Amino acid sequence: MDFTEDQIQRYSRHILLQDVGVEGQEKINNGKVLIVGAGGLGAPIALYLAAAGVGTIGIIDGDVVDLSNLQRQVIHFTPDVNKPKVISAKEKINLINPDVKVITYQKLLTAENALEIIQEYDFVVDGTDNFPVKFLINDACVIAKKPFSHGGILRFDGQTLTYVPGSACYRCLFHSPPPPNAVPTCSQAGVLGAIAGMLGTIQAAEVLKYLTGVGDLLTNRLLTFNAKTMEFRTIKSKPNDNCPVCGSHPTVTGLVDYEQAVCDIESHRKKKINE
Amino acid sequence: MSKISVNGKAQEVETPISITDLIKLNDVAQPEMVSIQLNGQFVNREEFDSTQVSEGDELDFLYFMGGGSI
Numbered sequence: 265m266d267f268t269e270d271q272i273q274r275y276s277r278h279i280l281l282q283d284v285g286v287e288g289q290e291k292i293n294n295g296k297v298l299i300v301g302a303g304g305l306g307a308p309i310a311l312y313l314a315a316a317g318v319g320t321i322g323i324i325d326g327d328v329v330d331l332s333n334l335q336r337q338v339i340h341f342t343p344d345v346n347k348p349k350v351i352s353a354k355e356k357i358n359l360i361n362p363d364v365k366v367i368t369y370q371k372l373l374t375a376e377n378a379l380e381i382i383q384e385y386d387f388v389v390d391g392t393d394n395f396p397v398k399f400l401i402n403d404a405c406v407i408a409k410k411p412f413s414h415g416g417i418l419r420f421d422g423q424t425l426t427y428v429p430g431s432a433c434y435r436c437l438f439h440s441p442p443p444p445n446a447v448p449t450c451s452q453a454g455v456l457g458a459i460a461g462m463l464g465t466i467q468a469a470e471v472l473k474y475l476t477g478v479g480d481l482l483t484n485r486l487l488t489f490n491a492k493t494m495e496f497r498t499i500k501s502k503p504n505d506n507c508p509v510c511g512s513h514p515t516v517t518g519l520v521d522y523e524q525a526v527c528d529i530e531s532h533r534k535k536k537i538n539e
Numbered sequence: 540m541s542k543i544s545v546n547g548k549a550q551e552v553e554t555p556i557s558i559t560d561l562i563k564l565n566d567v568a569q570p571e572m573v574s575i576q577l578n579g580q581f582v583n584r585e586e587f588d589s590t591q592v593s594e595g596d597e598l599d600f601l602y603f604m605g606g607g608s609i
Contacts, residue, residue: 393605416604423604437581438574442603446571486601497547499599504581 265290271363275317288476289317293363295475296320298385300373300401302349303327304460305415305467306391307339312468314357314364318475321357322385324369325349336457373397375519378404387474388412389467395441396522402427402434403519406509411474413467413482420456420491422463424482425501426470431483436504436511441522459491541594555591558582558598567600574601 267275267286278284278292295318299306302325313321327349329340337349344352350368357366369381373392382388382404390401390412398414405412409429416423427433466487473479484503489496509516541554545565552564558577562570575582576599582590592598 395603395605398605418602418604421602421604423602437576437601438603439581439584442572446569447603447605488601499576499601500579501576501581502579506581506583 265293271317274361274363278316283478284476288478291475291477292472293317293319295387295471296322296385297471297475298322298324298382298388299391300324300388300397301391301393302337302339302353303333303391303393304336304417304455304457305464306353306389307337308461308464309389309391309468309471310339310353310357311360312465313471314360316468316472317361317363318471319363320365320367320385322367322369322381323350323353324371324373324381325353326370326372336455336460338461373400375400375521378519379408382408382410385410387471389471390414391464391467395447398434399441399522400519403509403516406433406435407517407519413470415463415467417455417459417463418453420459421488422459422466422491423486423488424463424466424470425486426474426482428474428481428483430503432501432503433507433510435509435516436507437486437501439506439508444523456491462489462491543592543595544597546598546600552592554593558587558590558592561592561598562587562600565600572603574603575599576601 275289278289297318302323329344329347331345339356340352348370350370354366354368411428414425414434486499505511540551543550
């Protein structure tokens with residue numbers, strides 16, 4: 265593709281990077297990335313990928329913006345309360361960078377629609393808040409051989425890993441979803457808002473590394489950090505032969521919708537009432 | 540007492556000790572929310588009781604983190 269003068273100026277700080285250059289920027293502009301969840305993680309991911317010029321950004325989220333989201337979901341502004349998150353996110357992306365084509369899915373990712381949706385994209389980013397969908401993204405991406413970035417945050421902690429076909433998947437580390445009653449409810453647990461930005465921007469950097477082929481991805485490693493101590497730690501891992509989806513005797517061969525934690529059910533109920 | 544490593548930090552424990560007991564010793568609030576890697580190999584949850592930790596072992600406690608959207 266030929267860049268216009270404006271584009272050369274807009275992406276000049278990428279183009280100046282020896283490892284990226286015009287070629288790398290072209291790869292970014294041709295990239296198609298699906299962001300699952302337009303919340304705490306999805307917000308910074310979407311903002312940075314939009315600014316970077318990722319050609320197509322898909323966003324899937326069935327929720328509307330709630331006042332309690334604004335403490336960390338920086339893509340949504342006060343006037344967006346009650347607006348569908350995907351619409352609010354699309355508006356900001358278009359304002360940051362009109363080069364980006366945004367595809368919105370105002371729904372939940374489910375066992376039924378996951379494979380069909382993710383096949384349209386080069387890379388999938390998990391910005392979800394619940395384990396059923398985290399496992400669904402993992403299984404769908406392993407089955408479809410699609411790279412993805414896992415992200416999780418809780419209180420003052422964050423964790424992320426990148427999967428590419430053949431590397432350790434989320435299930436290699438976390439075999440199956442925790443029992444729903446063991447998961448701290450959303451209102452009990454809480455999260456320091458800036459943690460979402462810390463983790464989301466790491467995930468966005470992984471996407472850009474993947475698209476440009478620069479550097480070493482966070483594969484076969486789990487990065488964790490705690491903001492109280494501000495200590496980061498990388499735990500080496502490797503594909504687990506007993507993994508239920510990518511091991512030598514897989515028991516997960518199709519997609520399933522796991523039971524949602526109580527807080528998710530309640531929040532979706534709340535959403536229905538708001539609608 | 541034997542020296543082991545948990546999440547990169549040295550610990551002294553009476554060995555042999557099972558992973559289940561080591562989880563208790565480390566005051567893990569929700570044992571069902573932790574995944575354990577022993578010397579680079581993940582241990583099945585069903586084997587936490589029967590797997591013994593000994594001198595020099597390196598363990599990683601990995602916690603489920605949901606987070607994100609709502």
